[in-house]
Amino acid sequence: MDFRIALSLVASLALPASAQPLMLDGVWGNEAGCVFARGGNRSDDSRVVLKAGGFETYATLCEWVQVANAPDGTQVVTGLCAHEGEDFRTADVYIVERDVADPSTVRIRSRSGELLGEVHKCP
Template sequence: MRDSNYNNDEMLVLKADSVEGYETGCEWLQVSSAKDGTQVATGLCGHEGEDYRTVETFIIEKDMTDPTLPRIRASNGEPWGEVRKCP
């Protein structure tokens, strides 16, 4: 992947200051950590093809099957995506 060119719509890029997906990119405005390492992040998000931005809250936690990989959930607990290691 180079310069936000994605091979498919399932790819996520998680960084310390942002997360980027196929149609949505969010800049982290605030990140808080729980005692178990789970993080709650508030992001200002832009959406492809739209002229507005939204404020979203995400839960970033360890994947249950592979604790080395983070999983991102929407504030309602629905999976937003799994982060995979770059090849």
């Protein structure tokens, strides 16, 4: 392989990746998540906070590294996640979808469809 091609390949791998953000504005959360986002109770383990760049629960903090859009508006995201008590991070896939009957409700699901949280835009 030509040295210049190899060098440009290595240089391109060193560039930071940037995920397209979720199609959300502001901070979204369940009741405990919105209180937390306003600087409130950090000890409520039911909190769920969703932002364009990631989401947070009591024990997990994920930064989106990849976002894919489905034609119906559902977004499939890959998160680089840290977990309470662990010294490593995981790469996890999530589904973020608006409720068809109530577009002010957004659900976060695991890759298998398990509901992880239901959030609304925080006031």
